[in-house]
Amino acid sequence: xxxxxxxxxxxLLLGVSLVVFVILNLSPGDPFSVLLxxxxxxxxxxxxxHEALGVPTTWYGRYLAWLGNIARGxxxxxxxxxxxxxxxxxxxxxxxxxxxxxxxxxxxxxxVPVALYSASRAxxxxxxxLRLAVYLVSAVPVFWLGYVVIYLFIHxxxxxxxxxxxxxxxxxxxLYGLLPIVVLGVANGTVSEVTRHLRGELxxxxxxxxIRTARAKGAPVWRHAFxxxxxxxxxxxxxxKIPFVIGGAIIVEQVFNxxxxxxxxxxxxxxxxxxxxxxxxxxxxxxxxxxxxxRAVIYAGVNPRTATD
Amino acid sequence: MTRPPLLEIQDLRTYFYxxxxxxxxxxxxxxxxxxxxxETLGVxxxxxxxxxVTALSILGLVGGNPGVIxxxxxxxxxxxxxxxxxxxxxxxxxVSLTKHDGRIVAVAKDEPGWRAHVERALAxxxxxxxxxxxxxxxxxxxxxxxxxxxISEAVRLHTGVTHASEAKERALGWLxxxxxxxxxxxxxxxxxxxxxxxCQRAMIAMALASEPxxxxxxxxxxxxxxxxxxxxxxxxxELKSEFGVTTLLITHDIRVVSRLADTVAVMYGATxxxxxxxxxxxxxxxxxxxxxxxxxxxSLPSTQTNGRRHAVDGRLPVIRGExxxxxxxxxxxxxxxxxxxxxxxxRARCMGEEPALATVAAGHRMRCHLHPGxxxxx
Ligand SMILES: Nc1ncnc2c1ncn2[C@@H]1O[C@H](COP(=O)(O)OP(=O)(O)O)[C@@H](O)[C@H]1O
Ligand SMILES: [Mg+2]
Numbered sequence: 001x002x003x004x005x006x007x008x009x010x011x012l013l014l015g016v017s018l019v020v021f022v023i024l025n026l027s028p029g030d031p032f033s034v035l036l037x038x039x040x041x042x043x044x045x046x047x048x049x050h051e052a053l054g055v056p057t058t059w060y061g062r063y064l065a066w067l068g069n070i071a072r073g074x075x076x077x078x079x080x081x082x083x084x085x086x087x088x089x090x091x092x093x094x095x096x097x098x099x100x101x102x103x104x105x106x107x108x109x110x111x112v113p114v115a116l117y118s119a120s121r122a123x124x125x126x127x128x129x130l131r132l133a134v135y136l137v138s139a140v141p142v143f144w145l146g147y148v149v150i151y152l153f154i155h156x157x158x159x160x161x162x163x164x165x166x167x168x169x170x171x172x173x174x175l176y177g178l179l180p181i182v183v184l185g186v187a188n189g190t191v192s193e194v195t196r197h198l199r200g201e202l203x204x205x206x207x208x209x210x211i212r213t214a215r216a217k218g219a220p221v222w223r224h225a226f227x228x229x230x231x232x233x234x235x236x237x238x239x240x241k242i243p244f245v246i247g248g249a250i251i252v253e254q255v256f257n258x259x260x261x262x263x264x265x266x267x268x269x270x271x272x273x274x275x276x277x278x279x280x281x282x283x284x285x286x287x288x289x290x291x292x293x294x295r296a297v298i299y300a301g302v303n304p305r306t307a308t309d
Numbered sequence: 310m311t312r313p314p315l316l317e318i319q320d321l322r323t324y325f326y327x328x329x330x331x332x333x334x335x336x337x338x339x340x341x342x343x344x345x346x347x348e349t350l351g352v353x354x355x356x357x358x359x360x361x362v363t364a365l366s367i368l369g370l371v372g373g374n375p376g377v378i379x380x381x382x383x384x385x386x387x388x389x390x391x392x393x394x395x396x397x398x399x400x401x402x403x404v405s406l407t408k409h410d411g412r413i414v415a416v417a418k419d420e421p422g423w424r425a426h427v428e429r430a431l432a433x434x435x436x437x438x439x440x441x442x443x444x445x446x447x448x449x450x451x452x453x454x455x456x457x458x459x460i461s462e463a464v465r466l467h468t469g470v471t472h473a474s475e476a477k478e479r480a481l482g483w484l485x486x487x488x489x490x491x492x493x494x495x496x497x498x499x500x501x502x503x504x505x506x507x508c509q510r511a512m513i514a515m516a517l518a519s520e521p522x523x524x525x526x527x528x529x530x531x532x533x534x535x536x537x538x539x540x541x542x543x544x545x546x547e548l549k550s551e552f553g554v555t556t557l558l559i560t561h562d563i564r565v566v567s568r569l570a571d572t573v574a575v576m577y578g579a580t581x582x583x584x585x586x587x588x589x590x591x592x593x594x595x596x597x598x599x600x601x602x603x604x605x606x607x608s609l610p611s612t613q614t615n616g617r618r619h620a621v622d623g624r625l626p627v628i629r630g631e632x633x634x635x636x637x638x639x640x641x642x643x644x645x646x647x648x649x650x651x652x653x654x655x656r657a658r659c660m661g662e663e664p665a666l667a668t669v670a671a672g673h674r675m676r677c678h679l680h681p682g683x684x685x686x687x
């Protein structure tokens with residue numbers, strides 16, 4: 001089974017890389033024109049750049065060359081800076097990991113209590129109010145909230161100086177580190193769906209016959225409802241929402257000038273820095289795949305019956 | 310009844326509120342029953358007559374919309390307890406009822422407070438003193454936990470056994486006692502890997518494992534294959550003679566009741582129509598009988614000589630007419646629309662006045678104008 005999953009993962013990554021590569025090659029602009037900036041490059045000039053760098057002229061030739069490098073564990077070098085892509089990703093990756101996982105945590109910290117509360121007090125006015133609040137919050141665009149927060153904290157109240165994320169902020173550094181997480185966690189658009197799913201699943205499980213049995217035998221309901229009513233929907237939500245969080249991270253990193261992969265890929269897209277874009281796309285796809293593998297592992301661990309399907 | 314009852318239900322009423330129809334569904338409407346220690350009380354009646362809701366009300370397990378539960382459930386279980394205790398005591402604190410013509414017409418309820426109170430009041434009763442098994446054994450077991458662990462959990466929760474290994478030994482012992490084949494193998498299996506019959510054996514093992522003073526079995530054979538049904542009935546009979554655990558046995562299957570019950574209560578339209586020793590209530594030909602009980606007995610396939618029943622789509626013959634609608638309980642006797650024993654002499658009373666549950670013989674009560682007996686209780 002593990003071998004099959006690995007093969008699937010490899011196939012998926014291959015597919016993603018091919019699609020991204022084709023899109024990049026179809027879109028106007030040439031990565032190497034960066035090197036000819038300020039000139040009006042003719043066809044001959046481009047060809048000479050390609051030749052000087054030893055780059056194949058057809059797109060599939062370039063893709064195969066890229067694949068060959070990947071097979072040797074080499075993500076290539078940035079066309080713009082000449083720095084190895086792998087090193088760049090390793091440097092910026094943790095910042096994005098922190099942002100995605102941290103904001104996912106914020107999302108769950110918002111969604112879980114509301115879901116639990118409204119699953120147990122479905123009819124209450126407070127539960128309804130909370131659900132409405134969560135729904136409204138989900139509708140807030142992430143860039144808008146980001147700018148509002150920046151305006152309030154930096155320009156209005158001057159809590160910390162305007163800075164580029166690379167330098168260590170002098171005051172309130174921890175707060176500056178928390179803001180993007182909170183903004184992304186609140187406004188990544190998934191809070192309301194996570195709440196609804198958790199509440200729905202928990203509510204459904206609490207009416208299952210086996211929960212009634214647990215009550216009748218005097219066992220803690222939570223012990224019996226935990227797996228199907230909490231663990232599985234949580235896993236499901238985390239695995240399926242990670243792509244959205246990654247998408248939101250690209251925006252939040254722009255807004256907060258956060259030195260992560262999102263800002264890097266944004267910059268690379270403007271520069272047509274293909275190796276950087278490809279490298280980051282690959283890492284993002286691997287991350288998403290990892291999340292769904294984790295979900296499969298948890299599902300299988302919870303009940304051997306599900307391991308077969 | 311000479312011994313004081315282990316469980317005595319007095320005028321239990323459990324109503325659900327239907328928002329759509331803006332009316333109360335009177336699922337249990339004035340049920341009074343008693344079970345003596347060591348006895349098996351069989352509650353029988355057509356589907357929808359309020360049997361399950363009665364059982365669930367005892368343990369505070371009634372789910373669904375906010376509704377009313379009134380009356381008393383006196384339970385004398387627990388080792389050396391100081392007399393019977395009303396499991397429904399103080400519930401009225403959380404509800405205010407508006408009555409009109411003696412009928413409940415509106416309820417205001419502090420639902421969270423009510424639920425918290427029920428959990429507190431029944432914390433040491435559920436599982437420990439009263440255990441329950443259900444219809445659909447497969448869905449009633451937790452699919453994510455092995456059968457063995459679910460039984461050991463009952464042992465550890467209620468018997469003072471704390472060591473996992475000892476709890477496991479006890480659980481295995483119970484699996485053997487319910488005649489589970491290869492108990493050691495089954496112990497580590499999930500309910501999904503077991504047949505319906507095996508799951509019901511596991512449920513019974515789990516219920517008995519906590520050594521309760523009262524066992525409530527709600528339709529323990531319903532939904533199982535016919536051969537499995539008779540095996541489960543045989544097992545229950547065997548366990549009854551072996552352990553003599555007091556049992557409230559609920560079923561729509563009169564044959565199950567006649568095999569297992571010492572006392573029988575016949576329910577119809579959310580209330581008890583007849584209540585007495587099994588031999589008096591169920592034996593054919595023994596009079597007096599409630600017309601509904603007679604009709605139930607006549608509907609059994611083994612008494613096909615009777616001309617009054619007729620088969621519906623080739624299945625069990627049934628009693629003519631609709632089961633009474635508990636939202637609009639008719640005036641008069643609940644059964645009068647389907648009753649074939651109404652005489653001109655009593656017709657007006659049957660249609661206008663609900664008969665009381667009257668004693669017709671020692672320990673035998675009946676709700677019928679044909680057998681007025683000496684009126685008592687209701
Ligand atoms: N949670 C509920 N909400 C509304 N009505 C219910 C609920 N549970 C049971 N009822 C109704 O109460 C009546 C009695 O049900 P029940 O006790 O399950 O009958 P049975 O005798 O077949 O066990 C039925 O008409 C049923 O529809
Ligand atoms: Mg039932």
